[in-house]
Amino acid sequence: MSGVITFDTAYDIVIIGLGEIGGGLLRKIASVDGKDRLFGVDVNNKILAQYQAEGFNVGNTIPRANHYIIAVYSTSQVIEVAKKIPLDLVPLISIESTDEPGTMKELYDTLSRLGDFDLFCFPHRFNPKDQEHQYFNLDRVASAFIRRSAVRGIKFYQRYMDVSLIHVFPIEIVELCKPIENTYRFMEIAFAEELKMRCAEKKIDFETLRKAMNTKWNINIMEARDGIGGKCLPKDTNIISNYFGNFNLVNTAITSDGEYKGLRRKIPKINKLVIVIPMLLFAGLAFYVLSNRIFVTFYLNKYIKTFDQFSQEIRQIEEKPKAQRLELMYDSMYKYSKQMDKVKEDIRVKKNFSGLLFKD
Ligand SMILES: NC(=O)c1ccc[n+]([C@@H]2O[C@H](COP(=O)([O-])OP(=O)(O)OC[C@H]3O[C@@H](n4cnc5c(N)ncnc54)[C@H](O)[C@@H]3O)[C@@H](O)[C@H]2O)c1
Known part of the structure; x- marks a missing residue:
C-alpha cells in the first residue's frame, strides 16, 4: 500500500467528467463524505454552473488529490485527462469509463514514465432506468496491474459499496467485460430487428410472433423500435468489432441494424395527431x-x-x-x-x- 500524503490544499477525491456517470457519482460520494473535500472536473461550462449552484466544488482544471475517478465518455478523453493528473500525492486513479481493450496498459506505461500512482480498472455497469443497479448497488468487475493498486482500489470503494459486490479478474478480462456485455445486448436487439424485417417480407406480424415466443420462460425476444441508439450500445459494439476484427456475428449485427435503420428512415413517421384530430x-x-x-x-x-x-x-x-x-x-x-x-x-x-x- 502506498503512503498517501494529504496536504491541506489537496482534495480527497476528484471526479473527472460530470456526465451521467460522473455527475451521479459526485452526488453519491457527497452524500457519504460531504462536499468539502470533493471536486468535480468537466469541460462543459453549463454542467459546471449547475453543480456549482448546488454547492459542489467544480472547475475545468484538475487539482491535486489522493483519489481520482475518471468518468469521461471516450477512450481518447480518458487518455487525455489521465495525462493531466498531478502524481505528486501518489494518487489512486480509478477508470470507470468504458475503454478500448489495451487502454489500461497504455495508460499504465505512459503514467509510469511520469511518476508513481495506483491504477484501478473499475468499468461501470450503471443501468439508467433501473434503480436496483446503479452506482454502488450492483456487482462490478475490477482489476489492477499490481496487488498494491488492487487492494487500494477495493479499500477506497468499500467506503461506498459492499465489498462482496466487487469481483477481481485479470485486467484484460475486466477491460473486455463491459463492451462485450453491451455488444451482447446489441446483438439481441439486432436479432429482433432482423426478424422483424424478414417477417415483414413474409407478411407475418412480428409483434404477435414476439408475444407468442416470449410466453416461453427462457425466451426474451427484444423489441425492435427505431434502430439501436443511445450513448453506449453502438460505441461499445464498435469497440468489440474493431478489437476482434473477424467477430462475424457482431459485424453482421451492425450491418443488420444499419439496414433496419435505413428502412425505418424510408417509412414516413406519422404524427398521431394527424390521424386523431380528423377522426375526432x-x-x-x-x-x-x-x-x-x-x-x-x-x-x-x-x-x-x-x-x-x-x-x-x-x-x-x-x-x-x-x-x-x-x-x-x-x-x-x-x-x-x-x-x-x-x-x-x-x-x-x-x-x-x-x-x-x-x-x-
Ligand atoms: N451512461 C450510462 O448508462 C453508462 C453505463 C455504463 C458505462 N458508461 C460509460 O461511462 C462513461 C461515461 O458515460 P456518461 O454516460 O457519463 O457520459 P457523458 O457523455 O454523459 O459524460 C461525459 C462527461 O465528460 C465530460 N468531458 C469530456 N471530455 C472531458 C475532458 N477532457 N475533461 C473533463 N471532462 C470531460 C463531458 O463534458 C461530459 O460531461 C462512458 O465511457 C460510458 O460508456 C455509461
Whole structure:
C-alpha cells in the first residue's frame, strides 16, 4: 500500500467528467463524505454552473488529490485527462469509463514514465432506468496491474459499496467485460430487428410472433423500435468489432441494424395527431348530424303521428251530421289529449330512446 500524503490544499477525491456517470457519482460520494473535500472536473461550462449552484466544488482544471475517478465518455478523453493528473500525492486513479481493450496498459506505461500512482480498472455497469443497479448497488468487475493498486482500489470503494459486490479478474478480462456485455445486448436487439424485417417480407406480424415466443420462460425476444441508439450500445459494439476484427456475428449485427435503420428512415413517421384530430372532427360531425335524426325519429315523429291521426279524425267528423259533430269532436279531442300525454310520458321515461342526448 502506498503512503498517501494529504496536504491541506489537496482534495480527497476528484471526479473527472460530470456526465451521467460522473455527475451521479459526485452526488453519491457527497452524500457519504460531504462536499468539502470533493471536486468535480468537466469541460462543459453549463454542467459546471449547475453543480456549482448546488454547492459542489467544480472547475475545468484538475487539482491535486489522493483519489481520482475518471468518468469521461471516450477512450481518447480518458487518455487525455489521465495525462493531466498531478502524481505528486501518489494518487489512486480509478477508470470507470468504458475503454478500448489495451487502454489500461497504455495508460499504465505512459503514467509510469511520469511518476508513481495506483491504477484501478473499475468499468461501470450503471443501468439508467433501473434503480436496483446503479452506482454502488450492483456487482462490478475490477482489476489492477499490481496487488498494491488492487487492494487500494477495493479499500477506497468499500467506503461506498459492499465489498462482496466487487469481483477481481485479470485486467484484460475486466477491460473486455463491459463492451462485450453491451455488444451482447446489441446483438439481441439486432436479432429482433432482423426478424422483424424478414417477417415483414413474409407478411407475418412480428409483434404477435414476439408475444407468442416470449410466453416461453427462457425466451426474451427484444423489441425492435427505431434502430439501436443511445450513448453506449453502438460505441461499445464498435469497440468489440474493431478489437476482434473477424467477430462475424457482431459485424453482421451492425450491418443488420444499419439496414433496419435505413428502412425505418424510408417509412414516413406519422404524427398521431394527424390521424386523431380528423377522426375526432369526423366523429363530432357524425354526432351532430345523427343527433338531429335521432331526435326526429324517436321524439318528434311520435308527436307528428298522433297529431296526424287527430287531424284525420277531425276531417272525418266534419263530414258527419251536424248534431253528432260536437260530441264526436269532444271524444276525439279527449282521445288526442290522452295520446299526447302517453307520448310525453314515454319520452319522459325514455322508453323509445334511452340515450342521454335529450333531457326532459
Ligand atoms: N451512461 C450510462 O448508462 C453508462 C453505463 C455504463 C458505462 N458508461 C460509460 O461511462 C462513461 C461515461 O458515460 P456518461 O454516460 O457519463 O457520459 P457523458 O457523455 O454523459 O459524460 C461525459 C462527461 O465528460 C465530460 N468531458 C469530456 N471530455 C472531458 C475532458 N477532457 N475533461 C473533463 N471532462 C470531460 C463531458 O463534458 C461530459 O460531461 C462512458 O465511457 C460510458 O460508456 C455509461
